[in-house]
Amino acid sequence: xxxxTQSSRYLxxxxxxxxxxxxxxxxxxxxxxxYRQDPGLGLRLIYFSxxxxxxxxxxxxxxxxxxxxxxxxxxxxxxxxxxNQTSMYLCASSLLGGGDPSGANVLTFGAGSRLTxx
Amino acid sequence: xxxIDQPTEMTATEGAIVQINCTYQTSGFNGLxxxxxxxxxxxxxxxxxxxxxLEEKGRFSSFLSRSKGYSYLLLKELQMKDSASYLCDLTTSxxxxxxxxxxxxxxxxx
Numbered sequence: 001x002x003x004x005t006q007s008s009r010y011l012x013x014x015x016x017x018x019x020x021x022x023x024x025x026x027x028x029x030x031x032x033x034x035y036r037q038d039p040g041l042g043l044r045l046i047y048f049s050x051x052x053x054x055x056x057x058x059x060x061x062x063x064x065x066x067x068x069x070x071x072x073x074x075x076x077x078x079x080x081x082x083x084n085q086t087s088m089y090l091c092a093s094s095l096l097g098g099g100d101p102s103g104a105n106v107l108t109f110g111a112g113s114r115l116t117x118x
Numbered sequence: 119x120x121x122i123d124q125p126t127e128m129t130a131t132e133g134a135i136v137q138i139n140c141t142y143q144t145s146g147f148n149g150l151x152x153x154x155x156x157x158x159x160x161x162x163x164x165x166x167x168x169x170x171x172l173e174e175k176g177r178f179s180s181f182l183s184r185s186k187g188y189s190y191l192l193l194k195e196l197q198m199k200d201s202a203s204y205l206c207d208l209t210t211s212x213x214x215x216x217x218x219x220x221x222x223x224x225x226x227x228x
Binding site: 004031033035040041042043044045048050056058090105106107108109110111112 | 126149151153158159160161162163166205207209214215216217218219220221
């Protein structure tokens with residue numbers, strides 16, 4: 001089974017701190033994604049990557065950056081954390097992208113990182 | 119752009135059947151996924167439809183009508199452990215993106 005591991009389940013940070021959220025997948029998936037999940041808003045895409053060193057903005061990239069130096073690792077960076085970034089952050093990966101019709105594009109999610117910014 | 123709509127909350131009784139609807143608007147439809155998410159846990163894949171019709175997987179079935187922009191997830195013989203949120207997820211051709219609805223929180227009562 002594909003495993004997606006997020007380094008921290010719970011974090012508490014202060015406003016203005018730099019925050020790193022790490023995500024590692026172990027099945028050689030091409031695509032990796034960062035979502036945030038908030039009550040009533042569902043899953044919103046922050047950034048995604050379809051290859052090493054490639055990244056694309058999602059729907060809410062402001063205040064975030066990402067890094068994908070190796071295929072298995074996709075990091076989300078909050079350069080200067082703010083209270084409105086308090087949320088559950090979910091990393092996911094897929095073998096192929098969402099536009100592929102073969103069905104090999106099922107997302108596998110990590111357990112999530114709950115970030116609180118004070 | 120894309121738009122997905124699903125009910126916020128539903129309640130059903132153990133042993134019953136429940137249908138969770140999802141309507142969407144998009145161009146270049148590719149596929150529609152359903153995920154289950156228990157409180158505090160990661161979403162897990164349930165079902166996937168590319169073509170019109172019904173896909174059955176044990177107690178869970180998913181239906182798609184592309185012409186109507188409509189899908190539903192059918193859960194039979196409900197169990198208490200089915201209490202969870204159910205996420206409708208749309209993919210479109212030519213993009214890597216997955217677009218999620220806000221999720222339907224299902225409560226199963228004894």
